[in-house]
Amino acid sequence: MDDATALEELPVEQLIEMIREKTGAGVNLSFPGKVLARQLGRRVRPRNQRTVKSLSAGDEHGRSRNLLIEGDNLQALASLYRERGQIDMILTDPPYNTGGDFRYNDKWDKDPNDPDMGEFVGSDDPAKHTKWMKFMYPRLQMMRAMLKPSGVLAICIDSRELFHLGQMLDELFGEENRLAIINWQKTAAPRSDKGGVTATTEYVLVYARNIVRAKTASLERTDADNRRYGNPDSDPGGLWREGNLTARTWSKSGDYAIQSPFTGEYHYPAGEGAWRHPKRNIKEWLNQWGSPYVERALDDGKVKALVLKDGFSSDTATRAEERLAQPRWPFIWFGRDGQGRPRTKTYLEQIKKGKVPVTYWADDDLGLPVELGSTSWDFEESGRSSDGASELTSIVGKGHGFTTVKPLKLMMKLLQLWVPTDGTVLDPFAGSGTTGHAVLALNSLSGGDRRFILVEQGRPERGDSYARALTADRLKRVIEGTWANGEGSSLDGGFTFKVLEKKVDAQTLLLMERDEMIDTVIASHSSTGSRRAAVLIPVVDEDNEPYSYLVAKNAANEGIFLVWSGAGSNTDLTEDVYEAITEEAERAELADVYHVYSRRNLLVTDDVIWYQIPDRILSDFGLDVRTESFTEEG
Structure with a gap:
């Protein structure tokens, strides 16, 4: 099938779009087979998904929300129709076209459902750039369709295909929706290259589906925002304001009563939410009001409550009131007179410095997001590729075969900037699973309930499916805390492993x-x-x-x-x-x-x-x- 024949099969809306591109102002992207590439996403068939319980892991809540899908990502995106238009962020690391890192099957031009996985495109293939663009274009089309109107795509790349990828994204998303081109330092040790210029950086291209609706971390805080903060208890941490202890997303483990040391009243999470911090931390903060707390069942149909160990009395109230009269109240407090619901402190200095991830995307009343700052991140801010490989070795052990892995720190920082605490993250090129690990780690750190959908295929014809042998293994180990080096702690969460099978x-x-x-x-x-x-x-x-x-x-x-x-x-x-x-x-x-x-x-x-x-x-x-x-x- 040639481009002329393919034009006849395009739907009216795509033909109108092409005419606008050809007749409009600006630069138009053209490459052999582009018309065919535009059709593939529309013609690919969804697949049924078989659950593999033995490769799934974690608690019921996590299994019901997080997915790891084994199979071709174009077919997976077509099969995730229920999620279309519902993704908050796509964070992904596609093949860089280094030679032998992606397949292309010419039969896909006629039938994108052809089961042949195609041949790996070598570094000496004269059509390698065209094949890479034909491979990526329909996937980028479908990624855009998966995003919410406020959603954001952050896609990693190096210099080989940087310009081609940028042109495709400008065309599909619109140049006006380009949020950032982040230049991050992948290594701190320059090496000698043939051209005499050492490549020590890679890039993350960030695009919004609609920049007007996207919440980004690029707004400076105003004086009006800062005036919302005070320091009524002379806290040495500086200015702070009331924060919400209740997260908007419900979880069974976070839905329980907290007894006030001032009134003895039992307080539950507001609305249909749950307490946003780990129970052990909340208990420690409550103990700072002068009376010890314990976990105890209240027969209220919920998990054990945090209650005063010796029950409420005038003595507990007196101790709490005496503590209220002293400087620097505990992190959890009950209002200036002690008669209110439990709430937290949100420090202005921490928000400015970005030290509290949840404050990037807390409730709307927490003020404007922090300033993103420079779009050049050195390795101290983002981590290095070698850090990512070392992290992977620490988790799954040696022999995984990955020499360059995106560092966890980089992925967590990107998630902090563009994903709400209850948002959904999609990674169609999951690789070793760093994106899923970052979601779990960030949830643990901030008390959020973000969910992930990962897609990975690997090289099943060689018997080394990354999805099974590496991605699932890594996620299972970080959830259970069974790191190969014995030093990792467990993270709450879980995931369900699914395999794409028959066409639907x-x-x-x-x-x-x-x-x-x-x-x-x-x-x-x-x-x-x-x-x-x-x-x-x-x-x-x-x-x-x-x-x-x-x-x-x-x-x-x-x-x-x-x-x-x-x-x-x-x-x-x-x-x-x-x-x-x-x-x-x-x-x-x-x-x-x-x-x-x-x-x-x-x-x-x-x-x-x-x-x-x-x-x-x-x-x-x-x-x-x-x-x-x-x-x-x-």
């Missing part, structure tokens, strides 16, 4: 076994008018009595039920099936709203939300049901 179409869906259909439902489910729905939590029966229909639950504690035992089985929602579903929901202590997937619905009842197989699944994958519908014959 109507006939494939109707031939699936039950386990395959369960994975597909969980991957595609959306129960709202928008594509983005709460992530589903798979349900496992603790009594070892398997459920016949219940497969998952949503954040509202409503069950997801599947009437499907494989091709040719009874797949109808009948009155008997409905009765069994309600019994399973009661056994699992779920709400009396039932989300049911089946081939046909032979029942009418107000408490069932019905999803037809295969049409609803196709729709939730972003496919046009009118052209994908499957007609049974005979």
Whole structure:
């Protein structure tokens, strides 16, 4: 297929866009096969995702939110339709075209679903730049589509393809949406190069989907912002203001009561949130009010509360009031008279220096973001490539084969600047998993609940799938604290490992076994008018009595039920099936709203939300049901 033929197959909106590019002012990017490259993202088919429990790790909350997907990233992006338009930041490190670091298959020009992974493009290939651009262009198109209107793309690159990548991003995102070109020092030890100029830096190109809506850390603080701070307790840390102890995202471990030493009253997180700091830290700060605290169950259906060890009395109140009269109140305080809810201190000096990551993206009432400052970061600010490789060796041991790895410090700094505490981060070129590690580390540091989606393929034909042998291994070790050097501490969180398998179409869906259909439902489910729905939590029966229909639950504690035992089985929602579903929901202590997937619905009842197989699944994958519908014959 040539570009002329490909033009005939472009949708009207893309043709209009191309005409504007050709007739508009400014520089236009052109390379052989560009028209074909523009089509690939639209023509690639989504895949069903098989869960591999043995390669997943961590707690239930983390497993329900974080994903590590093994497979081609273009297919993965097409399969993540539910996440399209919902990503806060894409932080990724694609192949630099150094020779042998990416594949290209000429058959993809005709069929982007061709299973052949293609040949590695060598450094001596005369078409290496064209192939790299044809490889990257559809992926950049789909990355942009994945971002929220306020979302940000930060993509690492070196000098080989810097200009080509910048041109593609200027075209796809618009030059006006370029936020920064960050130049970071990858090594502190210059070496002698042939040209006499030593390359000691690499780059991060940062683009907003819409610069007007993007929250960045490039605004200077004003005098008005600074006047919101005071120092009523003569704290030697300087000016501070009230901070919110409640994070907006709920977690079971952070949802418990705190007893006031002034009044004895029990305080819970505001709204539907949770306390944003680790429990052990909160306990230490509460102890500073003069009376010891312990963890104790209150029979309130929540985890153990932090209460006064000897109970509340006039003595505890007196000790707290005496402490309130002294300088430098504890980090957690209860208002100037001690009669309020627990809250924290936010120090102006720390915000200016960027020492408290959560203050970059705290609640809206915490003032303007800190100043980003220079777009040139030396190694002390960003870390070095050798630091990243050393970190990886410390975690997984020697023999991983990576000599240059992005340092954790660099990735955490980028996340601090552009991801809210409850935001979603996507990395389509996950490599050794530094982005996922950075998300987990930043959550631990700031009390946030950011989630990640990583995609990695590696070189499966050589038996060294990075996703399994390296990426998953690294994430599991940092979550469990089982570093190879024995020095790492565990990080809260988890992830689910999934493998891309069959192409999704109507006939494939109707031939699936039950386990395959369960994975597909969980991957595609959306129960709202928008594509983005709460992530589903798979349900496992603790009594070892398997459920016949219940497969998952949503954040509202409503069950997801599947009437499907494989091709040719009874797949109808009948009155008997409905009765069994309600019994399973009661056994699992779920709400009396039932989300049911089946081939046909032979029942009418107000408490069932019905999803037809295969049409609803196709729709939730972003496919046009009118052209994908499957007609049974005979």
